Amino acid sequence: MTAEFMFITFTLLLAGIIAVPLASRFGLGSVLGYLIAGIVIGPVLHGAGVDVVALQHFTEFGVVMMLFLIGLEMQPKVLWAMRSKIFVMGGLQVGLTTLAVMAVAMLFGQAWTIALAIGLIFALSSTAIVTQTLNEKGLMRSDGGQASFAVLLFQDIAVIPMLALIPLLALKELGDALHAGDDHGGGHGDSVLNLNLVEGLPGWQTALITMAAIALVVLAGRYLTGPIFRYIARPRLRELFVSTALMMVVGIALLMTMVGLSPALGTFLAGVVMANSEYRHELESDIAPFKGIFLGVFFITVGASIDFALLGQNLALVIGLTLGLILLKCSLMLVIGRIFRLPGGDKWLFGLGLAQAGEFGFVLVSFTVANAVVPSPVADLLLLIIALSMLLTPALFILYDKLIAPRYSRQQERAADEIAVGSGIIIAGHGRFGGIVNRALRAADYDPTVVDYSNDQLTMLRRFGLSAYFGDATRPDLLHAAGIETARILVIAIDNKAAATELARYMHEHHPHVHVIARAVDRWHVYDLWSAGCRDIIRETYDSSLRAARSAFEALGHPREKAERLVGVFEAFDRRTMLKTAEAFIRSEDPHADDSEYSRLIRESLDTWEAELKASMRDMLKPQQD
Structure with a gap:
């Protein structure tokens, strides 16, 4: 058993390690890489007698972890602001899709149930x-x-009533056959651990227990997270933090499962509750690696679960139904996107992105078979359609990136010709970084032109009478419409590192007269922007870190003036070394290689630089020591 477990683990990890870098290199994305890896090793797993479906259900825990982390990034007020989209848009999507697919299935001769x-x-x-x-x-x-x-998010909520409704659709003849099969099953049912707290209870009792479980999650997340982490912090053992974080997520998921709720929904709710916790970043850093591993293995099992023998026997039917499902769902999403006035490119992102079936479909298919609702031969075809639709999803995103997004960007740029050119200042992105720049400039009576890709964000700005325009600021025509030819300053404050670097490179090549101020996410991003020709780069957390260092010096007893001079010495030194390393980084073909100029410079100069900085600091401190 131990050897089998190690073989499965080694095979899954090896497949991912080989396939994902190759897929990313060709621009296919990590998800498609994992799916392809699963298809390749599928015969190996099946030949070794591995229960891929059971493995898939286990690795679905990655989805649970992912939603917990998403919840940690969401403030409750943000979730509340999305309530109309969640319940109205989500309800419309689930309702219309269910009815449309039901109509098609009945045309194929299936009973209405x-x-x-x-x-x-x-x-x-x-x-x-x-x-x-x-x-x-x-x-x-x-x-x-x-x-x-x-x-x-609404779909995760909708799983709950679906699980309650499906048993009511049971067919008598299927139920009789199922019970007959159970009679010959050897009677092992008594050995199965049943943790369902609501099984067989009246509806009102089930509702009470469900509400109590949700309340427990909310209260525990709000009031117990801090005390628990403070307690386990005493031994100062990193593994205790990791174990506690995993214990919390597993416990919440287990509780939700015991009361018949979606574990992913429960952990998302817990994440939202803990979004303001002082231990939020600790939870994120502890859980993120496990989330990535579980999700990767889950995608591999999706690829490995494809039954190619059954697919070969029903090739035309399955492919036709899969493409038909994607086309049907995409069409409905586009209609819903139009109703909710999503801009053109976003409407297609919404339509193509949600056109597949989902991982919870595997669970529901098994549930329908177990409850005598869907015959096994039909269920086998449904599993194939779900897996293939998921396999095609990365291709749909590639279609969006390569064909649809550029097309709508060009249309958008033509519509943006009416942008009123202000003081020659353009701010690309109005989040937490660009927003502060915008406010400071406006306070000094400048009138920046703000371009952002979030329609909701810009609607809010316009509500307060601020000049703001929807669009992708990385597109040349939109920059032209915003007056880039006569602009004096462009502030690049967009979140996407790659897009920010490409925009900086475009400005350096085509509009060198414009002073570009670029936001950098980290040191590596500084190097990328420097190589793109940008020379005014602001690390987004750098200045706040320097202020924190100054406060630390003051707390150690140094006067404010001396603390500022000490920080100034460090900042000047850091900027000098950053210039040297940036130039070496650019000249190196592979900067991360051991023999690159950049790596050699770091190895050969690190000790010297460190000694130089310490000497400068000691000179600053001598008067106080005397």
Whole structure:
């Protein structure tokens, strides 16, 4: 058993390590890399007698962790502001998709009960693939990304009534056959641990227990997180923090499962409650690596679960139904996006992103078979359609990136010709960084032109009478419409590192007269921006870190003036060394290689630089010591 476990683990990890870097290198994304890896090793796992479906259910815990981390990033007030999108847009999507798929299934001769069950299954989309891809591409904060996330959240909520409704659709003849199979099963049911707290209870008691479980999660997240982490912090053992974080997520998921709720929904709620906790970042850093591993293995199992023998026997039917499902769901999403006035590009992101079936569909298919709702032969085809639709999803995102987004950006740029050119200052991105720059300039009677990709953000700005325009500031025509030819300053404050670097490179090549101020996420991003030709780079946390260092010197007893001079010495030294390392980074073909100029410079100069900085600091401190 130990050897089997190690073989499975080694095979899954090896497949991911090989496939994902190759897929990323060709611009396919990590999700498609994992899926392809699963397809390749599928025969190996099946040949070794591995229960891929059971493994898949286990690795679905990655989805639970992902939603917990998303919840940690969301303030309750943000979630409350999304309530109309979650319940109205999400409810409309689930309702319309269920009815449309049900109608198609009935046209194929299925009974209305089976057709309804199929509609419920296909109404769900893949939270794992969509959320992971949106985050990778920096699209989660766009209007299309926010709408997609709202609908996915409602789908997780909708799983609860679906699980209650499906048993009511049971067919008598299927039930008789199922019970007959159970009679010959050997009677092992007594050995199964049953942790369902609401099984067999009246509806009102189930509702009370469910509400009590939700209240327990909210109260525990609000009042117990701090004391628990303060207690386990005493031994100062890192593994205790990791174990506690995992224990909390597993415990919440278990509680939600015991009362018949979606574990992913429960952990998301817990994450939202803990979003203001002082231990939020500790939880994120502890759980994120496990989330990535579980999600990667889950995607591999999706690829490995494809039954190619059954697919070969029903090739035309399965491919036709899969493409038909994607087309149907995408069409409905586009209609809903139009109703909610999503901009053109975001509407297509919303439609294509949610066009697949979801991982919870695997659970519902098994549930329908166990409750005598859907016959096994039909269920086997449904599993194939779900897996193939998920496999095609990364290709849909590539279609959006390569064809649809550029097209709508060009349309958007033509519409943006009416942008009123202000004081020659353009701010690309109005989040927590660009917003402060905008406020400071306006306070000095300048009139920056703000361009942002979030329609909701710009609606808020316009409500207060501020000049703001929707659009992708990385597109040349939109920059032209914003007056880049006569602009004096461009502030690049967008979140996407790659997009910010490309915009800086474009400005250096085509508009060198414009002074570009670029926000850098970290030191590596500084190097990328420097290599792109940008020379006014602001690390987003650098100045606040220097202020924290100054406060630390003051707390150690140094006067404010001396603390500022000490920080000034460090800052001047850091800027000098940053210039040297940036130039070496640019000249190195592979900066991370051991024999690169950049690596050699760091190795050869680190001790010297450190000694130089310490000597400068000691000179500053001598008068006080004397």
